[in-house]
Amino acid sequence: MTDRLPPWARLVRPATWPLRLRVATAFLLAAALALTLLGVFVQVRVAEALEHRTHDLLEAEAAGLVAAPETERAARVESMTGDVYAQLLDEDGRPVASSPLVAGPLVSTADLAGLPPRGSWSAERVVSVLDDDAAATGDRHVEHEAVTLLVTHADLQLVAVATSREDTDEALNAVRVQLVTGLPLALVVAGALGYLAAGAGLRPIERVRERAERISDRSSGERLPVPPARDELHRLVVTLNAMLDRLDDGLRRQRRFVAEASHELRTPLALLRTEVDLALARERTPEELSAALRSIGQETTRLTVLAESLLTLAAADEGNLALTRAPVDLRDFALEVAARFSTSAPAPIGTTGDTAVVVHADRNRLDQALSNLVDNALRHGAPPVGIDVLLDGDHARLTVADHGAGFTVQEPFDRFVSSHRSAGLGLAIVREIVAAHGGTTRIVRRNGTTSVVVELPTTAGRGPGGGELRP
Known part of the structure; x- marks a missing residue:
């Protein structure tokens, strides 16, 4: 669905971007947010510092005027020609003395109405002042200037001191310009570093991908390179290598199964071909043709049994050995199997044990397993x-015993293991069926008797072999 989107649509959908670009973009956005917050913080802190410095300067000048004797206060106000200028007001708010640069009242009528009865009052105002050069030449050139104003009480007078905000505003503007200019440059550097860092972080993943691309069924022994760092990628690669081990084991079992099954099928097929060739080699009597057909029928039956056994084992390997669960009385079940085999056995097959031993199992699968054992x-x-x-x-314990010499191999339940006691797939099928029922199979040799013991749970469940018990 994503591949069918036009290029412009993919550009506006971050989910379609390469992982490296998404990581770099996230890093860039985080850096932009952090730098913006830092710039705002710096701007606020610089403004506060400049305001504090201005207020300290005004408070120092106001304190000096308040402390001066009333007879000298006006003279000091009129001599203030520096960055700070002042105005002395009577108790009715009329100017008594002003600094040379002051061209109008520093405190308005509205300000006087809002003055507190004690202490000082500060505000930012636009007042009328004389230009510095004009004041020196006696020219009355008046201009309006933004100032920080501080008004305080001095006996029965008011002292208003002010200083221009030009230097403060220029300093703040300089900081703002530097931040606005430096932020894009910092973002470019942060984006480039984020892109490089993302590439470096994803490089181990690319190495893993390249190695995974080379692994096939012809090179199944290869594994992914494990990064040295004990991080999420390390755990992912270890998990993938463990999965490859399991797949490799399954592939080896499958190849061995196919090879051994092919070997088992080769003999009956060769015999069938030989019987047919012999029957067609020359003219045969009806008796000879009947004998040849009986032999072909026996080999065909053997092929059918072998094919069904292979299908059973294949279903067990895939975990698809479905079991139709129903109550089965093992005592009655054993009597039925014994009676069926006793008709062709050299001696009757005996049954012993408890009565009413009931398990929840697939009767047909149990019949297949017990028949193989017998x-x-x-x-x-x-x-x-x-x-x-x-x-x-x-x-429930189900035991099939005889008085033979026992097995000549250590693992008689393995597939295609042959000895004078077993050959082919019979015991391997027994083990898979029992395991699908959640049971176990073992061989016991005691007092000249060889026994195959099958243990099945008497409660319904799901066996480790993966067979699903369905009611």
């Missing part, structure tokens, strides 16, 4: 063969 015992063990059912706490 068939393995009849074909590769020694009579008598027996089935025992026992309730052990919250587990």
Whole structure:
């Protein structure tokens, strides 16, 4: 959906930007916010500092005038020709004495009405003053100037001192200009550094991506480079490498399974081909053709069983060995399987154990597992063969025993493991079916008896093999 957007639409959607650009943009926005706040803070602090300095200057001048004797106060006011000028007012607000630069009243009638009875009062005003050069030449050139004004009481008089705000405003304007000029430059530097830092931070991810791009089924042993820093990327790469290990194990099992299945299928297919070739080599009698068809039928049955076994194991490997759950009485179930095999067995198959041992399981899958165990015992063990059912706490124990010599391999439940006791997939299928039911399988050799013990939970659940028990 994103790839179909026009270029201008992708530009206004940050979610479509490259990760490096998004990181740099976020860094730039954060820097812009921080620098803006810093600029405002600096501007406010400089303004406060200048105001404090101005007020301190005015308070010092006002204090000097208030402390002066009343006879000298007017003379001192009239001699103030510097940056600070003053005006002396009587109690009715009429000017008594003014500095040479003052061209009009510093305090208006409205200001006099709002003066507090005690203490001092400060404000910013625009007053009329003489130009410095005009005052020196005697010219009465009047101009309006913004000043900071301080009014305080002195006996029965008012002392008003003022100073021009020109220097303060120029200083504030200079700071403001420097901030406004320097902010874009600082943002450019911050954006460039953010872009470079984002690139440096994403470089390990790019190395991981390049290595991942080279990994295939032909180079499954390769792993992603693990960064030295113990950060989120380190944990991600470790997790991905663990996933690759699992996939590699699954791929090796799949390849081994295909190779071994191909080997198992090769023999019955070769026999089928041989039987057909022999039957067609020359004219055959009806009896010979019947014998050839019976042999072909046996090999076909073997191929069918092998194909069904392969499908069962493939479903178990994918976790899709679905089990239709229902109550199964293992005692009655064992009697049925024993009766079915006893018709062709050299000796009857006995059953022993507790009655009413009920498990919630798939009857067809259990029949497949128990039939494989009994068939393995009849074909590769020694009579008598027996089935025992026992309730052990919250587990049901199903045992198939014979008096054979035992297994000649350490892992008889592995697939395609062959010995004089087992061959092919029978016991491997038993293990997968039992595991899907949440049970376990083990082999016990005791007193000349070889037993395969299957333990199943008597409560419904989901087995570690991944089989889902459905009611």
